[in-house]
Amino acid sequence: MRISIVGPAYPLRGGIAHHVYYLQKELAGRNHDVQVISYKRLYPRLLFPGKTTIDESRIRLDPKGAALLDPLKPATWLAAARKIREFKPDLVLIEWWNPFFGPALGMLTRLLISSNLTLVFECHNVFPHERSIVDLPLVDFAFGPVQRFVTHSVSDRDLLLLEFSGKKVFVAPLPPPTSFLKPSNRDRSGRQILFFGMVRKYKGLEILLQAMPKVLAKTPCKLLITGEFYEPIANYLSLIDRYGLNGNVEVRNRYVPNEEIQGLLDQADLLVMPYLSATQSGIVQMAKLAALPIVASKTGGLAEAIIQNETGLLCEPGDLDSLADSIVAYFVGSLGPAMVEKMRRKPAPGSASELCLLIERLAGENDSGTDLTG
Secondary structure, eight states: OEEEEESOOTTBOSHHHHHHHHHHHHHHHTTOEEEEEEESOSSOGGGOOSSOSBOOOSSOOOOOOEEEEOTTOHHHHHHHHHHHHHHOOSEEEEEEOOGGGHHHHHHHHHHHHTTTOOEEEEESOSSOSSOOTTHHHHHHHHHTTOOEEEESSHHHHHHHHHHSTTOEEEEOOOOOOGGGOOOOOOOOOSOEEEEESOBOGGGOHHHHHHHHHHHHTTSOOEEEEESOBSSOHHHHHHHHHHTTOTTTEEEEOSOOOHHHHHHHHHHOSEEEEOOSSOSOOHHHHHHHHTTOOEEEESOHHHHHHOOBTTTEEEEOTTOHHHHHHHHHHHHHTTOHHHHHHHHHHSOOOOOSHHHHHHHHHHHHOOTTOOOOOO
């Protein structure tokens, strides 16, 4: 088959760019011709609080995409549509994660449907975690002409169907980044907590810092916060000072390159994800692959991805007492080694094979609307 993937790709950084690489690699390994259409840029500076969108990692995950799209330049949408039509794909898979791209991708879908191409949106988020009044019309414009969607959690599937009834939505797990991760030999019997990833309001770092005094009153531990802050870092440093946590909390305000992720996960005894909302998480898949237990909020895709008392513990979102109790239970109960053994006995998170199998089925689906959910 011939498959086009529209999404960010190297040298752009981030989890979705990684995902495009693994998807292209897996599909090509299954003897498909794969075209990757990427972006010249993702966001104008006004909308991007990070240092750079360019991946400066030494481990390069490069699917050799054509950087054509600019979300603010309609001429590039036409150029991308022309390039895809020339490739004559059996299916066009469009990566979706933010309503900002609604105008560009909405027009691109209309241009491609006019050429009778089969389109599928792969949704990493249906809506952003921090919603605004413009989100629904932008998503509606992008999704309007497309009938087939893939999500990575049941909760996101249900949300999509709630807002856009009549669409066909399929669920496939998000594959982990296997190129730079492997299981760790640590037994996770120490007292090192890791909060990992870009810092946004919805990720609940404020709740974790507020919970830390309750945790420290019952068990000694350290917290390492590693990731680029997309919120004012001063607010979080102020909380650390207010609660007297300077001796127990270390902050590394930087994007973690690919080659450092394995070492970072190897340092930790517990990954904590106190998210206020969630769809799916590549970080969860990394932790599972590294056999690193997780304490996470019982919300969205996190609740689906974590098995209580096997791969981690679940707490109530936004509830600092529930979060503190879960962390204390993990350390005081010495749950790490037992969870690690359970995680190692379970099959490692798969490659992109399951997702690719679904893509192959969707590419072969005819316009009669055959139900492939079985």
